[in-house]
Amino acid sequence: MTSTGAGRFAPSPSADLHIGNLRTAVLAWLFARSTGRRFLMRVEDLDDRTFTDIAERQLADLAAIGITWDGPATRQTEHAQRYNAVVDTLREQGLLFECFCTRRDIAQAPRAPHAPEGAYPGTCRDLTDAERESRREETGRPPALRLRTDVTKYTVHDILHGDYTGLVDDFVVRRGDGVVAYNLAVVVDDAASGVDQVVRGDDLLPSSPRQAYLAQLLGHPEPVYAHVPLVLNDEGARLAKRDGAVTLTEIGVPEAMAQIADSLGYRARSVEQMLDEFDPARLPSAPWVYRPG
Ligand code: GLU
Numbered sequence: 001m002t003s004t005g006a007g008r009f010a011p012s013p014s015a016d017l018h019i020g021n022l023r024t025a026v027l028a029w030l031f032a033r034s035t036g037r038r039f040l041m042r043v044e045d046l047d048d049r050t051f052t053d054i055a056e057r058q059l060a061d062l063a064a065i066g067i068t069w070d071g072p073a074t075r076q077t078e079h080a081q082r083y084n085a086v087v088d089t090l091r092e093q094g095l096l097f098e099c100f101c102t103r104r105d106i107a108q109a110p111r112a113p114h115a116p117e118g119a120y121p122g123t124c125r126d127l128t129d130a131e132r133e134s135r136r137e138e139t140g141r142p143p144a145l146r147l148r149t150d151v152t153k154y155t156v157h158d159i160l161h162g163d164y165t166g167l168v169d170d171f172v173v174r175r176g177d178g179v180v181a182y183n184l185a186v187v188v189d190d191a192a193s194g195v196d197q198v199v200r201g202d203d204l205l206p207s208s209p210r211q212a213y214l215a216q217l218l219g220h221p222e223p224v225y226a227h228v229p230l231v232l233n234d235e236g237a238r239l240a241k242r243d244g245a246v247t248l249t250e251i252g253v254p255e256a257m258a259q260i261a262d263s264l265g266y267r268a269r270s271v272e273q274m275l276d277e278f279d280p281a282r283l284p285s286a287p288w289v290y291r292p293g
Contacts, residue, residue: 005196007032008040013048013055018246020231020239023260027228028199029067030278040193041073049077061248066271076185083180086188098143099124100135119169145174154209159226166209187211191220202227229287244292263288
């Protein structure tokens, strides 16, 4: 099977990858390669731009477990022009508004009786020019930019979760400090690099309606989504460094591959061999509980 599209893995270089992240990368690679797609690597360093050594270790670990990618790994910090162009376009279309709210303002704002939990309450959406000017003076800091959305929810289709409907509020596309927001960067990067298949941890499923909404607004097709179960520790919390030996350096390649393959129900011990057996329909839907040895 061949395709002109691409899948990708997009690690944030905030810490070494743990076995759960590696398993997600293996799945993203299997989904892409089994459908004839290219596989791209993107370092999501907008928030962690100083941690280049972590990014290098992440890429080395991915290569060590047999993950291959097409072309060099890219970095979000190289894409500022691409993001700014999209922000400009949205602004010209009247689809952005300046927001002066702090997190606290948002938490304390009065809400409409049926406003969805966690949604931006609309405080700055319809400010007059004079109000905006006075907010700017009061706060003394540059505003964030939010998208003026015309829906409150949006439905995406996910291979593993079926139809998923989630909140779409007037979300931030550029923060007050000038850095573009994750939701915008992901959509713009995926579209610019031909990514049409997004496989990632299911902690990001609730972000996908916002991203898919923005993608269609920008005229991009919705990617195929597969949000895969996270790896948990034996207390049911998300696996983390403090749980013990969880990184590739600590576990070792053969043991890590054995663990990942077992968790997916494969006898294979390499990603190439897993590819021969890969069947998305057979993926376990429950989280994988990992007990560091
Ligand atoms: N950078 C995100 C993470 O490491 C993943 C983003 C994505 O796959 O869309 O959790």
